[in-house]
Amino acid sequence: MDILLTCAMKNEMQFPIKAVVNKTGLSPHVIRIWERRYHAVTPKRTATNRRVYSEADVERLMCLQSAITAGHSIGQIAQLPLEKLRALAQRNEPHLVPSVRAMASTPAVLSANTPPELGAHAYLENCLAAVQRFDAATLEAILARANVALGPLQMIDRVILPFVNRVGEMWHEGTLRVMHEHLATSAIRTFCTNLKGPQDLPATAPAIVVTTPTGQAHELGALIVALVARHHGWNAIYLGPNLPAEEIAAAAEVSQARVVALSIIYPADDPALPLELQRLRNYMRAEVALIVGGRSAGGYAKVLNEIGAITLHDAAEFRRTLDALRVYAKPAAVSSQALREPSVAASG
Amino acid sequence: MDILLTCAMKNEMQFPIKAVVNKTGLSPHVIRIWERRYHAVTPKRTATNRRVYSEADVERLMCLQSAITAGHSIGQIAQLPLEKLRALAQRNEPHLVPSVRAMASTPAVLSANTPPELGAHAYLENCLAAVQRFDAATLEAILARANVALGPLQMIDRVILPFVNRVGEMWHEGTLRVMHEHLATSAIRTFCTNLKGPQDLPATAPAIVVTTPTGQAHELGALIVALVARHHGWNAIYLGPNLPAEEIAAAAEVSQARVVALSIIYPADDPALPLELQRLRNYMRAEVALIVGGRSAGGYAKVLNEIGAITLHDAAEFRRTLDALRVYAKPAAVSSQALREPSVAASG
């Protein structure tokens, strides 16, 4: 009962505008102008006239943002009720199961002006603890909770990536067993799947094939890459781990991908991998960029350099590269060929 | 007024031209010129003369596009009624519009007395076709669509399982490449993840560890097992493929699982596997049941018999076995370990 009461009262978590900016990725300008012009949200005010947003406001704004990238215009949709916005945004119900909400331990950190890193760090620690306890339910719950609290951007950079790295390290150290690693992988995979949702991309969205070369069994890196790419408006085609060079190249060809992204994490010294990478580069069309990332990518720097692969080290770099590569979309050699039509040659 | 009323009541989505562009892949030019020349669609207008398309308009345009790539000429078909366009397009609902439309197109098959196998079979064929075209988006769309039409039970027995089997066969035949198999795996995995959802299980739900032994890289069977188990009220702990015997046993121990389920699909004659299975049985507590299924389980019948594993052949048998095992829900020896408490260690 005490719990229920606390939840009911705390339920109205409130955020200053900067928190909303961090979560949604919208600029404060935009948030205010949407309010002024379209009454998209009507936050409460403090005694000194500062805006105070509710969770519902934040969800509204996130839905609006998604709907806009889906092609809707803000003026038309700003006043729609939340259910319709969810439908337009094709967003999965982000509200959580009661059990999750029960863990009202960390929100206090976030509602205040504390920088989000602190909150993110707390979530991260809790995730690692859950893995060590081999507690899948709690792990998934924390991930979901952290996601709504932090927003996708902070979530990926400050929770998911550090989490994956720590799990990898601890596995090496022997702090975690294989079963823990598998549990973490499964949870992260579930989370990524849920997060990406069934958003439909513009048919003109450039495609990127994401996978892991033969011998690289760890797929977490690739999963996150796919997630980030999709968030950046790419049509990410995720093929799971351990795919031979011919197959990767064929997949890129068939799906007319502009980029192939590989994640190289565990064996940092697989003697077969350099050859595999060279074969991949040979099979691929020259226009298709090859991006390689992951903790152990450095172990193959020589080959990667030879074949002209782009080696990346963090998510921010990856995002910048994606944006850069996307620009090359339009002036692609227009030889009156019908390759602008993204319709997959229906020669079936 | 009429417009507003209609919309409010029918709850219909409206799309500005950019959203239609995103959904269809047609250029705005083309959409407008089709309207001007052929009256292919007649969208409403806003007060400021912007076009506003209905869901029906969007579907029309998508069908027209498909029909065109199928060889029809726009001038001839632009004014045909929607049903004819659907037939012409031969598109079995590839890009489907979210939920509402899901009910609209095939209801004849399902709502009537017609046995649902017909519908299920059609979905199955479409899934296979999508895999062959390497069309992830359509594949996921069909799966989602089939699920709402058939319900989880029919879905698993008549679509998912046959689908997985066919993919496996075609992979052996060489009809499908590795990349196709990976694509199918990824889609099925996404589907299973979405389907299981954030269900709250009662704390008393018995636990079952689902995985694949070392050397068995194909995880689809295990995924489905986990899904079925969860639907039967079990707390399914899915650990992905390729897990060594010690790890499986430890996972079962830590999570106090009553059952360990393994899926054995591809190498039907791995010489190392029998030993691995024996080791698993030895590591596991005697009270924990070991269930083995999958196409190639028969290849290891001898060992499985020796170690007293329950070998299953179809989903129905698995469900019966689950129900039977659950009855044994006696207070299994509890070692007073406090690892059930999911209280988050707020070490932040």
Place this chain on the structure above:
DNA sequence: AGTCTTTTGTCTATTTATTGTCAATAATTT
């Protein structure tokens, strides 16, 4: 084949609407 016509997609230019960003100022918070 070559020529003509029809069909169909693309392009340009112009106008109007929409929407994001900026500048300047004042108040509040740290």
Place this chain on the structure above:
DNA sequence: AAATTATTGACAATAAATAGACAAAAGACT
């Protein structure tokens, strides 16, 4: 004092509608 926030009006950039012209492709015909 420095940084953040709120308010307002103005501005720039983007997107959409319209009309007309053009170019590529597909057929039809010699």
